[in-house]
Amino acid sequence: MQHAIAILDSGVGGLTVAKEVMRQLPREKIIYFGDTARTPYGPRSSDQVRVFTEQIVDYLIQFEPKMIVIACNTATAAALTYISEKLTIPVIGVIHPGARAAISATKTGDVGVIGTVGTIGSGAYTAALKELSPYVNVISEACPLLVPLVEQGLFRAAETRNIVERSLENIRDTSIDCLILGCTHYPFLMDSIQEVMGDKVKLISSADETAREISTILYEKGQLAKSDESPVHQFFCSGDGEIFKKIANEWLGEQIRRTPVVWQVSTFEE
Numbered sequence: 138m139q140h141a142i143a144i145l146d147s148g149v150g151g152l153t154v155a156k157e158v159m160r161q162l163p164r165e166k167i168i169y170f171g172d173t174a175r176t177p178y179g180p181r182s183s184d185q186v187r188v189f190t191e192q193i194v195d196y197l198i199q200f201e202p203k204m205i206v207i208a209c210n211t212a213t214a215a216a217l218t219y220i221s222e223k224l225t226i227p228v229i230g231v232i233h234p235g236a237r238a239a240i241s242a243t244k245t246g247d248v249g250v251i252g253t254v255g256t257i258g259s260g261a262y263t264a265a266l267k268e269l270s271p272y273v274n275v276i277s278e279a280c281p282l283l284v285p286l287v288e289q290g291l292f293r294a295a296e297t298r299n300i301v302e303r304s305l306e307n308i309r310d311t312s313i314d315c316l317i318l319g320c321t322h323y324p325f326l327m328d329s330i331q332e333v334m335g336d337k338v339k340l341i342s343s344a345d346e347t348a349r350e351i352s353t354i355l356y357e358k359g360q361l362a363k364s365d366e367s368p369v370h371q372f373f374c375s376g377d378g379e380i381f382k383k384i385a386n387e388w389l390g391e392q393i394r395r396t397p398v399v400w401q402v403s404t405f406e407e
């Protein structure tokens with residue numbers, strides 16, 4: 138039995154992490170869960186996000202994964218420590234990998250972070266960045282309009298550019314030389330964000346660094362997949378399966394296999 142890497146997100150954003158794991162670790166089986174029925178997590182309280190995250194983890198544990206990846210910045214900030222203490226398998230988030238990548242990239246020490254209201258309000262990125270480099274100057278901006286764009290599959294729509302520009306107007310003219318995309322949905326909007334910020338600002342997606350961290354941990358534990366057979370990934374969502382499948386197919390560039398979700402979100406407390 139091949140034990141999978143379980144990846145969870147508030148919706149389709151974590152597919153950016155899944156895509157990078159597929160690229161860097163093509164032998165690894167992925168089980169993905171997107172909580173599309175309850176997205177976005179950003180405006181919700183940290184307690185509620187922690188409950189939602191625990192519910193999804195409890196669902197994924199039935200597949201006996203070898204690792205849990207919380208591929209949602211809001212959920213990472215609210216629930217990573219709690220979930221890590223609950224499980225015996227490795228649990229990683231996306232905030233510290235993104236912070237490490239930004240510290241490596243910045244030349245001026247002025248680092249920008251954009252994310253959901255929940256992620257920015259938690260101060261998790263500022264704490265992670267200053268833990269690595271106490272003299273870094275962090276400029277943060279919440280961008281609540283961007284996740285709904287991605288969840289609706291509108292990341293290439295004509296109106297997207299204007300919404301991105303409005304969302305970034307406060308951070309665009311600051312002194313930052315790199316910008317952390319502090320939400321895994323945002324790489325879907327990478328082209329528009331880069332166009333608005335300009336070529337002098339390097340965009341940091343935590344997906345690359347997260348995949349490297351996954352590889353390192355599995356190597357150290359002797360758990361890297363060894364089979365030469367292509368893995369059959371499984372994708373679950375709690376909301377509209379057709380929208381999810383369309384976005385996943387477009388982003389991953391392959392036909393994915395989506396196993397129907399067997400639990401009902403309506404049974405959970407909102």
